[in-house]
Amino acid sequence: MAQTTLNNDTKTTSQPIAHELAKKQKEVSVAEFFERNRHLLGFDNKRKALLTVVKEAVDNSLDACEEARIMPEIIVEIVEMGNDRFRVIIEDNGPGIVKKQIPNIFAKLLYGSKFHTMKQARGQQGIGISAAVLYSQLTTGRPTKIKSKISPKDPAHIYELRIDTSTNSPEIIKEEETIWNNKDHGVRIEMDVEATYQKGDQGVDAYVKQTAIVNPHATFIYTNPKAEQMIYPRASEHLPKEPMAIKPHPYGVELGILLKMVKQTEKRTLQAFLTEEFSRVGPGTAKEICENSSLDPRMKPEQLEHPHVEKLMEGIKKTKIIAPSTDCIVPIGEELLEKGLRKEVPAEFYCSVTRPPEVYRGIPFVIEVAVAYGGTQPGDQPARILRFANRVPLLYQMSACASNKAIIQTDWRRYGMSQSNGALPVGPMTLVVHLASVWPPFTSEAKEAIAHYPEIIKEMKLALQEAGRQLGSYVNKKRRVADQQQRINIFENYIPEVAAALADITGEKKEIITAAMRKMLEKNKEFIMRNQAQVQEVDSEGPSLGKSYEDDDEDVKEDGKE
Amino acid sequence: MAKSKNPKEAIEDLGKGIVKDIMKGKQPELEVPVRSLSNVEFNKKSGTLELGNKMSQRQFFNVAHAKKFLQTIEIAKVTKDLLAVGKHASLRDVFYMVKRTIPNTKTDIVEEQTESDKAIEDLELLTEFSREQLNINANKMGSVAGKVVVEDAGDTIDWSRLGSGGWSIPSNVENIKFKKVDADYVIYMEKAAVWERLHEDKFWQKNNCIIMSSQGQTTRGIRRLLQRLSDEHKLPIYILTDADPYGYYIYSVLKFGSINLAHMSQTMTLTNARFLGITMDDIEKYGLQKHFIKFKDVDVVRLKQISEYEWFKNNKHWQRQFKMMKGYGAKAEIQALSARGISFISDKYLPEKIKNKDFLD
Numbered sequence: 001m002a003q004t005t006l007n008n009d010t011k012t013t014s015q016p017i018a019h020e021l022a023k024k025q026k027e028v029s030v031a032e033f034f035e036r037n038r039h040l041l042g043f044d045n046k047r048k049a050l051l052t053v054v055k056e057a058v059d060n061s062l063d064a065c066e067e068a069r070i071m072p073e074i075i076v077e078i079v080e081m082g083n084d085r086f087r088v089i090i091e092d093n094g095p096g097i098v099k100k101q102i103p104n105i106f107a108k109l110l111y112g113s114k115f116h117t118m119k120q121a122r123g124q125q126g127i128g129i130s131a132a133v134l135y136s137q138l139t140t141g142r143p144t145k146i147k148s149k150i151s152p153k154d155p156a157h158i159y160e161l162r163i164d165t166s167t168n169s170p171e172i173i174k175e176e177e178t179i180w181n182n183k184d185h186g187v188r189i190e191m192d193v194e195a196t197y198q199k200g201d202q203g204v205d206a207y208v209k210q211t212a213i214v215n216p217h218a219t220f221i222y223t224n225p226k227a228e229q230m231i232y233p234r235a236s237e238h239l240p241k242e243p244m245a246i247k248p249h250p251y252g253v254e255l256g257i258l259l260k261m262v263k264q265t266e267k268r269t270l271q272a273f274l275t276e277e278f279s280r281v282g283p284g285t286a287k288e289i290c291e292n293s294s295l296d297p298r299m300k301p302e303q304l305e306h307p308h309v310e311k312l313m314e315g316i317k318k319t320k321i322i323a324p325s326t327d328c329i330v331p332i333g334e335e336l337l338e339k340g341l342r343k344e345v346p347a348e349f350y351c352s353v354t355r356p357p358e359v360y361r362g363i364p365f366v367i368e369v370a371v372a373y374g375g376t377q378p379g380d381q382p383a384r385i386l387r388f389a390n391r392v393p394l395l396y397q398m399s400a401c402a403s404n405k406a407i408i409q410t411d412w413r414r415y416g417m418s419q420s421n422g423a424l425p426v427g428p429m430t431l432v433v434h435l436a437s438v439w440p441p442f443t444s445e446a447k448e449a450i451a452h453y454p455e456i457i458k459e460m461k462l463a464l465q466e467a468g469r470q471l472g473s474y475v476n477k478k479r480r481v482a483d484q485q486q487r488i489n490i491f492e493n494y495i496p497e498v499a500a501a502l503a504d505i506t507g508e509k510k511e512i513i514t515a516a517m518r519k520m521l522e523k524n525k526e527f528i529m530r531n532q533a534q535v536q537e538v539d540s541e542g543p544s545l546g547k548s549y550e551d552d553d554e555d556v557k558e559d560g561k562e
Numbered sequence: 563m564a565k566s567k568n569p570k571e572a573i574e575d576l577g578k579g580i581v582k583d584i585m586k587g588k589q590p591e592l593e594v595p596v597r598s599l600s601n602v603e604f605n606k607k608s609g610t611l612e613l614g615n616k617m618s619q620r621q622f623f624n625v626a627h628a629k630k631f632l633q634t635i636e637i638a639k640v641t642k643d644l645l646a647v648g649k650h651a652s653l654r655d656v657f658y659m660v661k662r663t664i665p666n667t668k669t670d671i672v673e674e675q676t677e678s679d680k681a682i683e684d685l686e687l688l689t690e691f692s693r694e695q696l697n698i699n700a701n702k703m704g705s706v707a708g709k710v711v712v713e714d715a716g717d718t719i720d721w722s723r724l725g726s727g728g729w730s731i732p733s734n735v736e737n738i739k740f741k742k743v744d745a746d747y748v749i750y751m752e753k754a755a756v757w758e759r760l761h762e763d764k765f766w767q768k769n770n771c772i773i774m775s776s777q778g779q780t781t782r783g784i785r786r787l788l789q790r791l792s793d794e795h796k797l798p799i800y801i802l803t804d805a806d807p808y809g810y811y812i813y814s815v816l817k818f819g820s821i822n823l824a825h826m827s828q829t830m831t832l833t834n835a836r837f838l839g840i841t842m843d844d845i846e847k848y849g850l851q852k853h854f855i856k857f858k859d860v861d862v863v864r865l866k867q868i869s870e871y872e873w874f875k876n877n878k879h880w881q882r883q884f885k886m887m888k889g890y891g892a893k894a895e896i897q898a899l900s901a902r903g904i905s906f907i908s909d910k911y912l913p914e915k916i917k918n919k920d921f922l923d
Contacts, residue, residue, distance in 0.1 A: 487625050493666050494632050498590075498622065501632075501639040505577030516584045517622075523587075524623055 033109075034134050040445040041131045046084065047203070049135060050195035051395065053088050054078070054204050056128035057189050058211060059392060061092035062218060063122050064187075068095035069239055072218035076208060078197065080225040085140060086195050091188040096150035099157045103170030106133050106146055106189075107161040120243035120329055120438050122392050132191065134163050139194035143173045147188040149180045156180035197225045202395045208232070209344055210386050210393035214332055214434060216340035235339040241330045246438060247279040249324035250289070250316045252362025259309050262301045270304070271297035280322050292318040326357030326364040331436050332391065337370045345430050348374035351470040352432075353463045360455040365437035367456070369463035371471050374478075377428035383407075383417070384430040387450070389440040394448055401449035403433040406460035415468040416475030429471075433460060491521050569696050570645040572689035573638050580635075592620040592634055594687045595825065602824045604872040610827040611819035620684075629669075633681040634688070636660045636671055641685060644697040650734075652699055653679055687825055694782065699733035704784045705754065706731055707761050708772030709744040721772070728761060731774070733783040735790065743795045747916070748772040749838065750780075750788060751802040752812055756896050756907070763908035769916075772797070780816060782823075785830050788816070792834050799832050800921060802912075805840035806855075806893030807864035810883075813837045818873050837922040838915055842886035845894055848911075853901055854892035861893060879922050 038044060042052035054076060065072035070093060077089040097105060109130045133144045149156035160174035199205055208222045212232035217239055220232040253261070267273040274286035281289070290297040293315025295308060304312070331354045332340070338352040352370035359365070377384070387394040387403050398404055404424075412418075412425035419425040441451040450456065495517045496510075503510035580590050594617065595601065601616040622631045640659045644651055651659065657678040663670050672678045682693050689696070705728035710721040714732065718741065721729050732738075749771060751757055757775035760766070766773050772791065776784050791797045801816060803809030817835045819827040845851060857865075868874060869884040887893065899907045915921065 489667070490625060490628055491623060493664050494622070494628050497664060497671070498632050498635050501635045502577050502581055502584075504639045505573060505635075505642050506581050508581050513581060513584060516587070517590075520584070520587055520589075520623065 034131065034138070037445075038135075041128075042446050043131070043135050046194060046196040047198055048396070049139075049193060050078070050086060050088070050197060051202070051204050051207055052128075053132045053135065053191065053193055053195070054090065055207060055392070056132045057088070057090035058208075059122040060129050061090060061094055061187070062211075062215060062391070064094035065092060065218075066239060066242065069242070070094060071234065071237070071239060072215070073221075074218060075221045076204075077223040078204065078225045080197065081192065084194050084196065085192055086197065086225060087190065087192050089188065089190050091186060093184070093186045096148045096185040096187055097146075098150060099148070102146055102148055102157065102159050103161055103172055106130060106144060106159075107163045107170030109134070109163070109168055120390055120436060122390050129189075130163065132193075133161065134165070136191040136193045137162050140192040142192045145190040147178070147180060147190075149183055149185050152184045156183070205230075207393050207395060210388070210395075211391070213340040213344045213386065213432065214337070214388050214391045214393070216332070216336045216343070232344065235343050236336050240332070243330045243438075244328045246324065246328045246364075247277060249280055249359075249362035249364075250274075250278050250319075250321055251359075252324075252439075253278075253316075255309065255313055258313060259306070262304045262309060265301050267301060269297060270295060270299045270301055273301045279324050285319065285321055289315045289319045291315075323359045324362060324364050326359075326366070328438055329357050329364055329366045329436050331366040331368050332434060334368075337368055337432065337434070341370050341372050341430070341432060345372040345377075346375045347372035347377060347428075347430070349471065349474045351467050351474075353466045353470075355459050355463045355466075358455055358459050360441070360453040363437060363439050363441075365435060365440070365456065365459075367459040367463045368432075368434040368436070369460070369467045370432040370434075371467045372430040372432075373471055373474065374428050377430065379428040380426065382424040382426050385424065386430060386432045388432070388434040389442070389447070389450060390436055391434070392447075394450070396446070397443065397449035400443050402452045402457050403435075403450060403460055405452060406433070406457050406464060407431060409457075410461055410464045410468060412468065415472030416479070431464075433464075488521075488525060495521065569689060569691040570642060572691055573642045573645070573685075573696075576638060576688055577635075577642075590622040590631070592631060592684070592688060593617050594620065594684050597683070597822060597824065599821055602821045604818070608827075609818065609833045609873070610831040611821065611824045612827055613824040629671075630681070630684075633660070633672055633677060634684045637678060637681040637685050638688075641696045641698065648697075650697045650699050652701055652733075653682065654701075656682065656698055683822070692782075692826060692829070694734040694736060700781050700783065701733065703781050704731040704774060704776035705729065705757055705761075706772060706774040706787070707757075708748075708766045709742075709770070710740065710772060711742040713739040713741055722767070726758075726761065728757075731776075731781075731783050731787055733781060735783050735787045738787075738790075740790075740794065743791070743797075744770070745772045745795075745797060746770050747798040747800060748774060748788065748791055749800045749802055749912070750784070750816070750835075751775045751896070752804060752809055753896055756802065759905075760908050760912075763905050765908040765912070768908075769913060780812060782826075782830070785816065785832070788832055788835075789830065792832055799835040800838040800916070801835055802838045802896060803840070804893065804895045805842060805845060805887070806895075807861055807868055807887075809840075810837075810868055810880075811864070814868065814871065814874070818871075839911070839921075840894060840896055840898070841922065842883050842890070844911075844915075845898075848899070848902060850894055850898045850901060851890075853898035854890060854894055857891045857893065862888075862891075877923075883922070 034041070042055070043049045058074060058076065061074050062072055073093045075089070075091040079087040079089070081087055106129060136142065136144055143160040143162045146159045146161060147156055155177045156179065158174070158176050158178050159172060162171040162173060163169075164171045197203070205224055208220055208230070209232065212218070212220050216235040217237070219234045221229065222232070223229045261277060262273070265273050265277060267276055270290060271283070271286050274281050274289055275283060287297060289312070293311045295311060295315070334352045334354045337354070338350050341352070342350050350370070350372050353368065355367045357364050357366050385398065385403070385407065387398070387401055394401065407424060408422060412427070417425040417427035417429065435450055435456065441453060441456070443449045443451050496514055499510050499513040499517060502508065502513050583590050595613050596616040596618045597613070601614040602611050603614050605612045620627045620631045620634065622628055637656065637660060640656055654675060657672060657675040660678050661670055661672050682698055685696065686693055706721055707724065707728040708721050712719050712721070714737070719729055751773070752775070754775050754777055757773055760773050765771070774784065774788065788799055792799050801813045803812050813835070816832050819831040823830055865884060865888060869881065874880045896907070899911055
């Protein structure tokens with residue numbers, strides 16, 4: 001497996017031959033690994049590469065700021081260098097990185113703090129930013145420049161780094177101490193990449209804007225290659241609650257992971273292993289699992305072989321275990337989500353829904369939905385869909401996403417939109433769907449679409465329906481008001497016409513008739529506006545009038561129809 | 563409303579009434595009899611369709627009525643102007659005189675001619691004057707020929723000396739004076755082409771009659787002219803149409819009146835009209851079955867409707883025709899007779915039918 005061959009933290013230094021072999025394997029592995037897996041890492045084409053580079057850096061910055069409880073302020077700048085080359089600059093006000101760690105974090109693949117924890121975060125695998133560095137290096141040959149400062153008292157450090165692809169280790173081109181004025185702490189990354197810049201729903205512009213929507217506590221200053229600067233100021237002065245790391249829930253583990261856990265644990269008995277390495281497993285539950293799997297609770301975990309572990313899986317399935325705690329999930333929250341949407345999508349009506357936490361395969365998650373309706377949004381096109389997982393915009397693979405299915409399966413006609421079977425709703429509307437989870441299930445490593453778990457789709461639909469109901473009542477009310485106004489308008493516009501004709505017939509003054517009719521309208525306005533029943537009664541006369549037309553039809557033949 | 567002396571006065575009275583209501587703060591409204599099947603009755607005594615007593619109100623301050631109200635008032639205004647200058651306009655003219663976009667809206671006062679036509683009918687009912695009297699005419703559509711001399715607008719016209727085209731019947735025949743009428747009967751036919759055939763064959767000369775036709779539609783002018791010939795000169799009226807539900811319907815309208823013009827039954831209907839042909843029996847008699855045209859769905863529906871008309875329901879002769887037609891599921895045109903020779907219709911078919919008094923009542 002690529003990952004294990006890459007990992008040079010090999011514990012088996014006492015075995016020289018294997019060590020030797022491992023070294024040989026590494027000589028080709030990093031670059032090759034990248035080449036083989038670039039599509040998995042989001043570098044399948046030049047256009048997407050630019051997005052991925054920005055995305056990895058911004059995700060890291062946001063995660064770092066939140067972990068350090070700092071209100072994020074992130075500067076993104078893309079400069080066109082010609083010849084399909086772009087310089088990408090990302091600067092944050094995060095905690096900075098201590099000098100010693102800079103080379104490892106940026107120039108060593110699979111180095112990071114998030115890989116093994118079960119905690120809601122944007123990044124997960126410690127591969128993103130170093131993959132971006134590697135991509136830059138492979139396409140332009142230039143090193144990545146990192147500047148970091150950790151406090152006002154400390155000096156800033158500048159590094160120019162490359163990845164030594166033969167050893168997967170950092171190669172320091174330049175290293176110097178410097179002064180970073182007007183900056184207390186933070187990181188600035190500068191790298192050149194081969195890429196294509198495009199506006200539109202799948203470009204960097206959309207990514208930054210959408211990121212601003214779901215991160216209302218962050219400020220973004222973005223300059224695109226056309227030298228247009230966009231500032232997305234924060235809408236909230238409160239950082240989201242810090243997510244907690246949780247141990248895995250037994251229902252959520254797969255056989256492979258369980259096998260690995262069994263081998264790695266330091267617990268001496270199966271009983272202890274179950275109670276301490278998992279959440280929601282107390283002594284009683286652990287005993288029940290052992291019983292259900294016909295295993296001795298006193299067994300040493302390392303003695304468990306493949307068949308035993310399979311039995312253990314069976315036992316877990318048979319045992320009733322309470323759902324995992326859900327306080328590890330930090331949703332954006334209805335209020336903030338609406339605020340975020342409000343500042344970036346001009347519309348006339350907003351609403352948002354945060355569902356209570358639910359669980360898929362033992363992994364807790366929360367679904368949030370927001371709607372922005374009306375304004376200048378086009379009414380004759382499908383609604384704009386913005387999808388997010390853990391506050392990260394998902395710009396590709398829309399049709400493969402669970403949210404797409406949930407939206408299509410929701411009956412939007414009920415809420416005043418038009419929709420044909422199996423299609424997205426049509427109307428002046430933006431729909432936001434956000435999944436927050438300690439482990440968002442993606443359909444592929446590229447993290448572009450949420451997998452179709454029935455529990456997730458069901459929650460999404462419930463959230464969409466709840467938001468839809470609010471939308472529907474607004475749309476209906478609006479329609480009603482418009483109808484009433486239209487009714488008044490009819491009379492207001494007809495009065496001068498009728499008055500003019502009557503004046504002509506009778507010789508009475510037009511102004512006098514108009515004034516008298518206006519007065520009547522004014523007096524009856526209330527009645528016309530309010531009295532729905534009256535108007536419906538009138539409408540019900542429509543069919544009978546219509547009928548008389550039908551009857552008249554019979555006589556079409558008879559009269560001069562020139 | 564009490565009948566006003568002349569049309570112009572009638573319109574002015576109508577307008578004054580409405581203005582009076584407005585000044586009093588009373589809902590401006592127009593009251594017209596309902597013109598639908600539900601408010602039309604067949605008067606067995608007179609043998610015509612008559613309008614019932616149901617009235618419908620057109621209130622201005624009512625979303626469903628406002629536009630119709632406006633349309634009727636607009637038509638009244640246009641009509642008053644026509645009467646004032648003594649000019650005549652066609653239905654189409656009136657449509658264009660009224661049609662314009664209402665300021666601040668996207669709607670026109672009238673979108674289609676049917677709307678202005680309707681409003682004109684409303685005005686007829688409101689003023690109790692026919693549209694011809696209101697100086698609104700339909701297009702001239704019919705031709706007539708025969709040994710008749712009339713005076714129209716100061717000119718003397720001899721219907722027997724007008725070449726191949728005949729006299730074209732004006733839409734308003736009220737003021738025509740008959741100087742000489744030398745005929746035993748009148749044949750009205752649905753098809754202009756058949757009229758041309760008979761005219762070319764000098765059928766009216768040989769048989770001492772009047773032949774009249776229109777372009778499929780029986781205009782008011784023609785109906786009125788037929789009625790005058792029937793009333794004033796006691797001429798029998800014979801109707802010649804295709805053997806199809808539509809043709810039978812033409813006969814029905816001429817003889818009994820129509821829902822639309824039920825308010826004008828007295829001046830329009832020809833209670834003495836008789837149906838000459840083409841009957842289903844004619845088709846069998848002359849072996850024209852191979853010239854049948856198969857029914858479309860609409861024909862089937864139409865036939866059923868007609869056969870259920872009150873005035874046909876108990877008429878066994880007509881019911882027999884309907885039944886035969888239904889049995890064949892097919893119709894035939896008058897021109898099918900030409901299969902027996904180009905002048906078969908004038909030399910044999912018509913003279914025989916009239917001689918034998920072979921018609922339906």
